[in-house]
Amino acid sequence: MPRGKPHSPYREQALKLLPWICTRCAREFPASRLRELTVHHVDGDHDNNPPDGSNWELLCIYCHENEHARVEDAKAGGGGDGKEAPPATHRPFAGLGRKLRK
Ligand SMILES: [Zn+2]
Ligand SMILES: [Zn+2]
Numbered sequence: 001m002p003r004g005k006p007h008s009p010y011r012e013q014a015l016k017l018l019p020w021i022c023t024r025c026a027r028e029f030p031a032s033r034l035r036e037l038t039v040h041h042v043d044g045d046h047d048n049n050p051p052d053g054s055n056w057e058l059l060c061i062y063c064h065e066n067e068h069a070r071v072e073d074a075k076a077g078g079g080g081d082g083k084e085a086p087p088a089t090h091r092p093f094a095g096l097g098r099k100l101r102k
């Protein structure tokens with residue numbers, strides 16, 4: 001195995017491991033169009049590349065864009081997932097106590 005490269009060639013690995021099908025829209029990709037198929041990291045961590053491929057998903061460029069757009073939306077906070085309304089003062093243990101009692 002050649003060493004010394006900062007980035008592992010996970011794309012190559014993923015393409016070896018996984019069928020050339022977009023996980024979202026189920027389109028199949030022949031070798032000639034493989035560059036439209038991209039490797040998505042399921043947990044969003046591009047450094048998390050287990051050799052069994054458990055953190056990879058093959059997505060076409062369109063679905064991949066969609067996928068990340070959704071994540072960004074969630075981050076931006078559509079609101080209402082219970083993280084609102086922190087107490088006026090910063091008292092982490094007070095919050096913890098409330099959680100435990102619930
Ligand atoms: Zn797709
Ligand atoms: Zn991705």
